[in-house]
Amino acid sequence: xxxxxxxxxxxxxxxxxxxxxxxxxxxxxxxxxxxxxxxxxxxxxxxxxxxxxxxxxxxxxxxxxxxxxxxxxxxxxxxxxxxxxxxxxxxxxxxxxxxxxxxxxxxxxxxxx
Amino acid sequence: xxxxxxxxxxxxxxxxxxxxxxxxxxxxxxxxxxxxxxxxxxxxxxxxxxxxxxxxxxxxxxxxxxxxxxxxxxxxxxxxxxxxxxxxxxxxxxxxxxxxxxxxxxxxxxx
Numbered sequence: 001x002x003x004x005x006x007x008x009x010x011x012x013x014x015x016x017x018x019x020x021x022x023x024x025x026x027x028x029x030x031x032x033x034x035x036x037x038x039x040x041x042x043x044x045x046x047x048x049x050x051x052x053x054x055x056x057x058x059x060x061x062x063x064x065x066x067x068x069x070x071x072x073x074x075x076x077x078x079x080x081x082x083x084x085x086x087x088x089x090x091x092x093x094x095x096x097x098x099x100x101x102x103x104x105x106x107x108x109x110x111x112x113x
Numbered sequence: 114x115x116x117x118x119x120x121x122x123x124x125x126x127x128x129x130x131x132x133x134x135x136x137x138x139x140x141x142x143x144x145x146x147x148x149x150x151x152x153x154x155x156x157x158x159x160x161x162x163x164x165x166x167x168x169x170x171x172x173x174x175x176x177x178x179x180x181x182x183x184x185x186x187x188x189x190x191x192x193x194x195x196x197x198x199x200x201x202x203x204x205x206x207x208x209x210x211x212x213x214x215x216x217x218x219x220x221x222x223x224x
Contacts, residue, residue: 009153032210043117043203043215044156051211090155099144099163099209100171103156 002027004093006104014112015083021076021107023091032094033074034101035065037087044090050074061085086111115140117216119204124221126198134189134219136204144209145187149173150201150218159202162187163209191221198223 007022025031032051036044048059055067065076074091088108092101117138126132138145144163148156158171162181176195181187187206191198201220205213 034212036215041201041218041220043119043217044205045215046212049212094210097210099207099211099213100146100158100161101213105153105155 002031002093002095002102004091004102004104006089006091006107008107009105010108010110012110012112013081016080018079019077019081019085019109021089021091021109023074023076023104025072025074025091025093027072027093029096033065033067034092034094035059035063035074035076036090036092037061038090038106039087047076047089081109081111083111083113085109117204117206117214119202119216119219121219122217124219126221126223128223129193130223131193132191132198132221132223134191134202134204134221136187136189136216137185138187138204138206138214138216139185140206140214141184142206142208142214143184144207145181146205146207146213147171147177147179147187147189148203148205150203156203159189191223 003026005024013019034049035047050067058064088106091104120135146161147159160179162168178190203218204216207213
């Protein structure tokens with residue numbers, strides 16, 4: 001069965017510092033991988049996705065992620081964060097052709113001035 | 114603009130009452146989903162539908178019901194059998210197996 005683990009529940013970081021949010025998954029089949037961002041009391045917004053091809057994926061707001069098949073990881077990175085990046089971030093794995101997603105527990109990114 | 118709408122944004126009900134949450138999409142997506150979100154627990158799938166007039170239970174379907182009579186609409190009813198209904202409910206749609214698009218959510222409070 002597929003599962004997703006986000007290794008940090010909270011990540012505090014100072015403004016303009018780099019950040020990495022870690023995500024590991026388990027799956028016995030090919031996967032599709034996603035990162036979403038959620039601001040308070042709002043729905044989820046897609047940051048980026050990996051479906052196939054290049055393992056380095058670039059998304060919106062300066063975020064990128066790298067798919068590492070051997071380590072079953074899909075870590076999210078940003079070289080310099082802003083206060084406005086403060087939000088909840090969710091990693092998700094897609095289950096084949098059903099369209100269903102399995103979500104991690106979420107990581108709260110707290111950007112401090 | 115294409116997107117997903119959920120109404121209302123906030124909903125208050127008394128214990129023992131059924132309540133229906135609305136979800137509409139104009140993205141022409143075949144699949145639609147309902148999630149429940151509680152603090153610290155991520156998103157849990159309640160029901161999903163891959164085609165009109167068909168739907169499947171997710172991980173936490175007990176106490177909930179859905180219908181899919183139209184491609185654009187996927188309403189969720191929270192019944193009195195749901196023991197802890199207070200939560201943030203999110204609706205999404207997709208063209209499988211690609212990304213899901215989410216609505217703004219409905220926060221339900223039952224007292």
